[in-house]
Amino acid sequence: MTSLAPRPSQTIETDVSRALAVEHLSFCYPTGKQVLDDIFLEIRANERVGLVGPNGSGKTTLFLLLCGVLAGEGLISVFGRQVIPGEFRPEVGLVFQNPDDQLFCPTVRDDVAFGPQNLQLATEEIDRRVRDALALAGVSALTERVPHQLSGGEKCMVAIAAVLAMQPQLVLYDEPSANLDLRARRRLIEFLQSARQSMLISSHDLEMVLEVCDRVVLLDGGRIVADGAPAVVLGNRALMEAHGLEKPHSLSPHHRDATGEQA
Numbered sequence: 001m002t003s004l005a006p007r008p009s010q011t012i013e014t015d016v017s018r019a020l021a022v023e024h025l026s027f028c029y030p031t032g033k034q035v036l037d038d039i040f041l042e043i044r045a046n047e048r049v050g051l052v053g054p055n056g057s058g059k060t061t062l063f064l065l066l067c068g069v070l071a072g073e074g075l076i077s078v079f080g081r082q083v084i085p086g087e088f089r090p091e092v093g094l095v096f097q098n099p100d101d102q103l104f105c106p107t108v109r110d111d112v113a114f115g116p117q118n119l120q121l122a123t124e125e126i127d128r129r130v131r132d133a134l135a136l137a138g139v140s141a142l143t144e145r146v147p148h149q150l151s152g153g154e155k156c157m158v159a160i161a162a163v164l165a166m167q168p169q170l171v172l173y174d175e176p177s178a179n180l181d182l183r184a185r186r187r188l189i190e191f192l193q194s195a196r197q198s199m200l201i202s203s204h205d206l207e208m209v210l211e212v213c214d215r216v217v218l219l220d221g222g223r224i225v226a227d228g229a230p231a232v233v234l235g236n237r238a239l240m241e242a243h244g245l246e247k248p249h250s251l252s253p254h255h256r257d258a259t260g261e262q263a
């Protein structure tokens, strides 16, 4: 869909082709700050959706609601099953904005094993998941390292591996490219392009969103104000500026790519 209007939704039903279905979601912090106001959002299985919006528009808050850490008003369902606040759902993975909030064990192996161990899996299955997740994230060589001694880019990919070890079907990435240098960011982009899960990626890195996502949702003032193809939403200068964002440089008519070719 490329309409800039928020998508209306039907009532939530058991539909496993929908990775996520959100209806009438509202949330207010105990301080009285109303962050989300009657949100509707659907993500199809295997869709990669970018979530953009100015600082404080509620992207992280939405993620905490989607994985049941916070309780709001309204309905959230993941692959056809309702999200109950406080109930652990291994099929929904959240990659934190700051990997230091996620990594706390003495070794990378322990951090990646932590989730599967809490699922009470057999030792061989835990070992297999740790190996597979580290390989998928391209960080097998870091297995025995101390997480807090890793570089920012290495921590980012280890934090992703720790989530992948839970074998989630829907992964929520909160600002994954923040603080990454060019090489680490490129590696992350290539990883996200090849990852098989449905994903919702919150980011201020609009060029990354353009490269990775099939669709973009713009959140502001507690509402979804646009939902559509990345080039259409992000390429709308008036819309972007009205919501404190900038049209990405690569969508400018005068943009030249690395070869010097004009776009």
Ligand SMILES: Nc1ncnc2c1ncn2[C@@H]1O[C@H](COP(=O)(O)OP(=O)(O)OP(=O)(O)O)[C@@H](O)[C@H]1O
Binding pocket: 029, 030, 031, 033, 035, 053, 054, 055, 056, 057, 058, 059, 060, 061, 062
């Ligand atoms: N625990 C809390 N108690 C009260 N208000 C909060 C709390 N956490 C966040 N907020 C407020 O809720 C609003 C939304 O914050 P949130 O972190 O969800 O936004 P965001 O879109 O992720 O921002 P950013 O792009 O800066 O990361 C902000 O005004 C923030 O100050």
